[in-house]
Amino acid sequence: MPIDAPTSAPVDLDDLLGVEAINDPVRYYGRLREVSPVLWNSRWNGWIVTGYDELIAAYKNHEQLSSDRFEGPFADQMRTSASSYTQLITFLSNFFVWKDQPYHTHVRTLVNKAFTPRSVERLRPRVQELVRELADPMADRKDIDFFAEFAFTLPVIVIAEFLGVPHEAREDVKVWSEELGAVIFVSGNEEERLRKGEIAMNNLVELLRPIVRARRTDPRDDLLSGMVQAEERGDFLSEDEVIANAILMVFAGHETTMNLLSNGIVAFDRHPDQWERLRASPDLARPAVEEVLRYDGPIRAMARWARTPMKLGDQQIGEGDRVLLVQYAANHDPKAFLDPDRFDIGRTPNRHAGFGYGIHMCLGAPLARLEASEAYAYLTQRYSALEVVTPELRYNTTMVARSLTGLQVAAHLR
Numbered sequence: 001m002p003i004d005a006p007t008s009a010p011v012d013l014d015d016l017l018g019v020e021a022i023n024d025p026v027r028y029y030g031r032l033r034e035v036s037p038v039l040w041n042s043r044w045n046g047w048i049v050t051g052y053d054e055l056i057a058a059y060k061n062h063e064q065l066s067s068d069r070f071e072g073p074f075a076d077q078m079r080t081s082a083s084s085y086t087q088l089i090t091f092l093s094n095f096f097v098w099k100d101q102p103y104h105t106h107v108r109t110l111v112n113k114a115f116t117p118r119s120v121e122r123l124r125p126r127v128q129e130l131v132r133e134l135a136d137p138m139a140d141r142k143d144i145d146f147f148a149e150f151a152f153t154l155p156v157i158v159i160a161e162f163l164g165v166p167h168e169a170r171e172d173v174k175v176w177s178e179e180l181g182a183v184i185f186v187s188g189n190e191e192e193r194l195r196k197g198e199i200a201m202n203n204l205v206e207l208l209r210p211i212v213r214a215r216r217t218d219p220r221d222d223l224l225s226g227m228v229q230a231e232e233r234g235d236f237l238s239e240d241e242v243i244a245n246a247i248l249m250v251f252a253g254h255e256t257t258m259n260l261l262s263n264g265i266v267a268f269d270r271h272p273d274q275w276e277r278l279r280a281s282p283d284l285a286r287p288a289v290e291e292v293l294r295y296d297g298p299i300r301a302m303a304r305w306a307r308t309p310m311k312l313g314d315q316q317i318g319e320g321d322r323v324l325l326v327q328y329a330a331n332h333d334p335k336a337f338l339d340p341d342r343f344d345i346g347r348t349p350n351r352h353a354g355f356g357y358g359i360h361m362c363l364g365a366p367l368a369r370l371e372a373s374e375a376y377a378y379l380t381q382r383y384s385a386l387e388v389v390t391p392e393l394r395y396n397t398t399m400v401a402r403s404l405t406g407l408q409v410a411a412h413l414r
């Protein structure tokens with residue numbers, strides 16, 4: 001693991017944002033799991049789920065464990081922190097990731113009609129072309145900003161093209177999506193971030209609304225047209241629903257895929273034998289992506305709250321309690337994975353929870369898998385190594401994402 005944490009300092013097990021939790025999550029969450037796979041955290045004021053079986057049980061239990069951020073214990077925080085930012089709050093509250101059934105089913109069913117595995121598979125040649133375009137200029141350079149030159153750029157171009165956003169708006173989408181990501185992924189929200197988030201949301205809505213309207217009368221072969229046309233027994237997505245959920249896809253797929261690509265490069269750098277293995281057998285690219293998602297996946301945890309009293313593992317959860325589903329920890333649970341802290345790109349079975357589980361399981365999983373497998377396959381073929389040269393890796397202080405603050409690499413041809 002990329003461990004840069006000082007290890008001698010006493011660890012405060014309650015501190016989900018402490019040095020050990022941020023820099024050495026395997027060890028930190030492992031300690032929590034040893035105490036209890038479902039453990040009360042007084043600082044966060046909620047339950048922390050680190051056991052695999054308990055996490056899957058919680059993800060499956062969408063009837064008692066709510067995702068709704070505009071009701072229950074998260075609502076006040078959401079409303080007060082963003083109350084004067086009307087556009088931000090209106091569109092965030094339309095994101096179906098934060099909705100329960102039956103509304104979630106209404107949106108997800110319709111979005112699934114447009115975002116199909118086949119529509120994603122059709123992107124493969126274009127993804128391969130983009131991977132080559134971004135990877136080739138790295139040859140024999142020792143000062144590559146991997147975020148800017150590759151990991152940040154690939155997902156945003158792919159999702160923008162898939163949706164049907166015009167080419168010339170790509171750069172703007174990149175910036176606005178990053179600003180929205182800062183509101184959603186980073187813990188604590190100061191005024192400046194919310195202000196920028198509101199502007200970004202306004203800009204994205206203004207960009208997308210005329211395109212969505214045009215697609216009604218003049219559909220194309222893209223995701224916005226697919227969402228506009230999607231129908232299930234007389235049910236359609238409204239204009240605002242299409243816009244909100246297109247924005248959800250831009251930001252949900254952007255940071256996460258960037259972190260998947262980057263965390264993978266770090267894992268390979270620490271395990272050059274696995275790079276060599278993939279270089280020798282490019283067919284391992286798909287299982288390699290699954291292993292990165294398990295071993296050092298981009299998402300640490302997702303939050304829920306209990307609508308009714310319930311049992312989880314050995315614990316009694318009270319009505320209204322917050323519950324943090326730490327999938328990063330579950331993915332290292334020795335009860336679920338043999339030798340869980342070993343990075344093995346051929347691991348099988350590999351039932352990781354890196355994309356969540358249950359009704360909210362990641363919509364974009366096929367797209368993320370496509371981008372990352374094409375990226376790793378090409379990079380290992382093209383370069384004998386992508387060496388991490390960042391002197392000290394740093395991770396963002398957030399409970400949600402496992403994200404580096406930056407990644408410098410050197411690309412060796414031989």
Ligand code: HEM
Pocket residue numbers: 067096097098108159248249250252253254256257260297298299302303354355356357359360361362363364365367368
């Ligand atoms: C490696 C990359 C990715 C990871 C690790 C990831 C992870 C996740 C996770 C854990 C969830 C579950 C949220 C919950 O249960 O509360 C989720 C949901 C979702 N993801 Fe992803 N995601 C990735 C890429 C993408 C991409 C590329 C898209 C683009 C469309 C996307 C769109 C979504 C959407 C729309 C949802 C909400 C699904 C629902 O609520 O039914 N994700 N993702």
